Amino acid sequence: xxxxxxxxxxxxxxxxxxxxxxxxxxxxxxxxxxxxxxxxxxxxxxxxxxxxxxxxxxxxxxxxxxxxxxxxxxxxxxxxxxxxxxxxxxxxxxxxxxxxxxxxxxxxxxxxxxxxxxxxxxxxxxxxxxxxxxxxxxxxxxxxxxxxxxxxxxxxxxxxxxxxxxxxxxxxxxxxxxxxxxxxxxxxxxxxxxxxxxxxxxxxxxxxxxxxxxxxxxxxxxxxxxxxxxxxxxxxxxxxxxxxxxxxxxxxxxxxxxxxxxxxxxxxxxxxxxxxxxxxxxxxxxxxxxxxxxxxxxxxxxxxxxxxxxxxxxxxxxxxxxxxxxxxxxxxxxxxxxxxxxxxxxxxxxxxxxxxxxxxxxxxxxxxxxxxxxxxxxxxxxxxxxxxxxxxxxxxxxxxxxxxxxxxxxxxxxxxxxxxxxxxxxxxxxxxxxxxxxxxxxxxx
Numbered sequence: 001x002x003x004x005x006x007x008x009x010x011x012x013x014x015x016x017x018x019x020x021x022x023x024x025x026x027x028x029x030x031x032x033x034x035x036x037x038x039x040x041x042x043x044x045x046x047x048x049x050x051x052x053x054x055x056x057x058x059x060x061x062x063x064x065x066x067x068x069x070x071x072x073x074x075x076x077x078x079x080x081x082x083x084x085x086x087x088x089x090x091x092x093x094x095x096x097x098x099x100x101x102x103x104x105x106x107x108x109x110x111x112x113x114x115x116x117x118x119x120x121x122x123x124x125x126x127x128x129x130x131x132x133x134x135x136x137x138x139x140x141x142x143x144x145x146x147x148x149x150x151x152x153x154x155x156x157x158x159x160x161x162x163x164x165x166x167x168x169x170x171x172x173x174x175x176x177x178x179x180x181x182x183x184x185x186x187x188x189x190x191x192x193x194x195x196x197x198x199x200x201x202x203x204x205x206x207x208x209x210x211x212x213x214x215x216x217x218x219x220x221x222x223x224x225x226x227x228x229x230x231x232x233x234x235x236x237x238x239x240x241x242x243x244x245x246x247x248x249x250x251x252x253x254x255x256x257x258x259x260x261x262x263x264x265x266x267x268x269x270x271x272x273x274x275x276x277x278x279x280x281x282x283x284x285x286x287x288x289x290x291x292x293x294x295x296x297x298x299x300x301x302x303x304x305x306x307x308x309x310x311x312x313x314x315x316x317x318x319x320x321x322x323x324x325x326x327x328x329x330x331x332x333x334x335x336x337x338x339x340x341x342x343x344x345x346x347x348x349x350x351x352x353x354x355x356x357x358x359x360x361x362x363x364x365x366x367x368x369x370x371x372x373x374x375x376x377x378x379x380x381x382x383x384x385x386x387x388x389x390x391x392x393x394x395x396x397x398x399x400x401x402x403x404x405x406x407x408x409x410x411x412x413x414x415x416x417x418x419x420x421x422x423x424x425x426x427x428x429x430x431x432x433x434x435x436x437x438x439x440x441x442x443x444x445x
Contacts, residue, residue, distance in 0.1 A: 085397075
């Protein structure tokens, strides 16, 4: 079929979607039905739908079909932090804060201003951080079950930068990395940017399907596994000790690098040992203080095998040279004087209060969370569609995330993720009541 005819089919369907003649959620004909209707080849009908999907007008769901997208939402809604109007309740991103944090920062800045070390803070720093600050982080990591030397610690510009430097230092374009089928969107974006091939692992209620990981390693040249064993984002699980031991055993037998993301681990008051404690020789532990203190203080840290430190340091130099000395000094001071520990305790208590509100507001719905997490995963009932629910909530001045940014496989579940940490308790309670109402009122729910 000529290009003009092929484009005409694309343009006609696109026009029907944009005009509303094909409303949001409409299931389009199968590829074979479209081919028969338009008198085109099956391969061409597949190409038509692929172009419509690239235009952000439809989404294909494995085993269900092709559906019209909600045009009020950008593709990948919830993937990028967006500037929201002041009257919109943000349940898409977490900015957990407790009373008094701003005063703590004022006091820290005063102390820093009166110190005799300001000239040093204005200069370039060692790429992986000053020895005294790395020692401070090492002492802090012992509270998370990691007994590491300061020489194994590298200070980075937040956990996302830590993930980026880890991937840059250890993997190459085309390498296969196993990751949960639903996982942190920042890793998904990173893998796409650095051209990694991500092999999605089916998820269970307690963690990744380790039988699937074992099978994958026998048929594909897997180089690494990205895991969040403690307070998984977005599903909230804490992997059991036996599951962690098995994951480590698989990684050792198949010579996998383990990239352990501990960004939300502070919310789990009791948890089994980190993977990095079980397999220190092949695990890079990545975390930071953005979630436990404030998103504006971009300080993170890596704990790595000695054999990888030089390569990781080179990646830090290539990206940011060093972490900002002023923010690093503030954070390390708070690690030393116990401020971080007190804030983490306060935020665990705050998260539990918010989860109690979730329990009341979403009773009767099937959802997944942890008693002290700042997020909840809500699979939608029946034929309800996440894009339609999210768009309706946006019209109600509430922003939520769909499952799309978290999905590593072509199959995107109809679910929404609610971030609980960015609004006050009364607003959260009212907003969750609206979320429940909108889900219940969805005509396909």
